[in-house]
Amino acid sequence: MAEVVIVTGASSGIGASTARLLGAAGANVVVNYNTSRKLAEDVVAEVKALGGNAIAVGANMGAEADIVRLFEETDKAFGPATGLVNNAGVNGPRHRAADNYDFQEAMDIFAVNTVGVLIACREAVKRMSTKHGGKGGTIVNISSIGALTGSPGRFIHYAGSKAAVDTMTKGLAVEVARDGIRINAIRPGMIDTPIHAKAGQADRVKEFAANNPLGRAGLPDEVAEAIVWLLSEKASLVTGAVLDVMGAQR
Numbered sequence: 001m002a003e004v005v006i007v008t009g010a011s012s013g014i015g016a017s018t019a020r021l022l023g024a025a026g027a028n029v030v031v032n033y034n035t036s037r038k039l040a041e042d043v044v045a046e047v048k049a050l051g052g053n054a055i056a057v058g059a060n061m062g063a064e065a066d067i068v069r070l071f072e073e074t075d076k077a078f079g080p081a082t083g084l085v086n087n088a089g090v091n092g093p094r095h096r097a098a099d100n101y102d103f104q105e106a107m108d109i110f111a112v113n114t115v116g117v118l119i120a121c122r123e124a125v126k127r128m129s130t131k132h133g134g135k136g137g138t139i140v141n142i143s144s145i146g147a148l149t150g151s152p153g154r155f156i157h158y159a160g161s162k163a164a165v166d167t168m169t170k171g172l173a174v175e176v177a178r179d180g181i182r183i184n185a186i187r188p189g190m191i192d193t194p195i196h197a198k199a200g201q202a203d204r205v206k207e208f209a210a211n212n213p214l215g216r217a218g219l220p221d222e223v224a225e226a227i228v229w230l231l232s233e234k235a236s237l238v239t240g241a242v243l244d245v246m247g248a249q250r
Contacts, residue, residue: 003027003028003078003082003083004027004028004030004074004078004079004080004081004082004083005022005027005028005029005030005081005082005083005084005085005231006030006032006070006071006074006081006083006084006085006120006124007019007022007030007031007032007085007087008032008059008061008070008084008086008087008088008116008120009032009033009034009061009087009088009089010029010031010032010033010040010043010085010087011031011033011036011037011039011040011043011056012036012039012193013191013193013220014087014142014188014191014193014220014223014224015031015032015085015087015088016031016039016220017220017221017223017224018085018087018223018224018227018228019031019043019046019047019054020043020046020047020050020224021221021224021225021227021228022047022052022083022228022231023046023047023048023049023050023051023052023053023054024050024051024052025052025228026051026052027052027053027083028052028053028054028077028078029044029047029052029053029054030054030055030057030070030073030074030077030078030081031043031047031054031055031056031057032057032058032059032061032070032088033056033057033058033059034058034059034060034061034088037056037058040056040058041056043056044056053078055073055077055078057069057070057073057074060112061088061112061116061117061120062090062108062111062112062115062116063111063116064119067116067120067123068119068123070120070123071120071123071124071127075127080127080128080134081124081127081128081137082128082135082136082137082138083137083138083139083140083231084120084121084124084137084138084139084140085139085140085142085227085231086116086117086120086121086139086140086141086142086165087142088112088116089112089113089142089144089162090108090109090112090113091109091155091158092105092109092155092157092158095153095154095155096154096155096156096157097153098156101156101157105157106157109157109158110157110160110161113158113161113162113164113165114161114164114165114168117141117165117168118168121139121141121168121172124137124139124181125172125176125179125181128176128179128180128181129176129179129180129181130179130180131179134179134180135180136179136180136181137180137181137182138181138182138183138184138230138231138235139172139181139182139183139184140183140184140185140186140227140230140231141165141168141169141183141184141185141186142165142185142186142188142227143162143163143165143166143169143185143186143187143188143242144158144159144162144187144188145187145188145189145190145244145246146158146159146162146163147159147162147163147165147166147187148187150163165185166185166187166242169183169184169185169240169242170240170242173239173240173241174240177239177240182230182235182236182238182239183239183240184230184235184238184239184240184241184242184243185242185243186223186226186227186230186242186243186245187242187243187244187245187246188218188223188245188246189212189217189218189244189245189246189247189249190212190217190218190246190249191217191218191219191220191222191223192217192218192219192220193220211249212246212247212249213247213249214247216247218245218246218247222245223245226243226245230243
């Protein structure tokens with residue numbers, strides 16, 4: 001298990017579940033948040049209660065200076081990160097048709113979901129790479145089923161940002177494979193998290209869950225289990241993979 005793990009967007013949903021599982025495994029967890037400080041501090045308390053150690057660090061994952069500071073705060077608290085979960089993600093506030101896309105909205109989505117992921121990977125590689133004196137490490141990027149479907153009539157900009165994550169994961173994994181770093185991605189399907197309400201779709205899970213072959217939406221803990229496995233030595237041969245965690249949803 002990676003000993004020092006940064007989990008971005010960890011104040012709720014998949015990120016919070018991942019932080020708790022890591023805490024139960026005895027990891028030092030950096031619980032990143034953007035605006036939800038109280039929720040992040042609650043997750044820190046839960047991680048500690050489960051046997052791990054944790055701090056909360058506020059940082060906008062769409063801003064380079066914030067990302068750099070997040071890693072520097074981790075260095076000060078626990079030492080260099082040996083694990084990174086790029087979970088933070090944003091979407092637009094409502095459905096968009098192709099003739100109604102907003103430039104700034106799209107740029108804001110790509111800043112967090114794509115460019116922010118790349119810069120966070122950069123900072124992690126600097127610390128993990130054996131070429132730079134690191135001891136190796138693992139990175140798990142969170143993609144989406146939208147990378148496969150394109151989310152037509154809804155969130156093509158979001159889907160595109162996640163498809164880029166898939167491609168970057170594969171390229172980065174090959175580039176650093178001999179530097180002691182494994183990089184993989186998870187593609188969740190319909191998961192019952194707060195992101196749907198934030199995108200103006202509070203009833204989306206209820207409405208769409210029946211379309212899943214399993215007849216239900218996924219739970220954050222189910223995705224977190226896959227993330228923690230990829231972070232662990234049990235997945236030592238797995239790198240450059242994009243794992244679907246969506247109950248055969250298409």
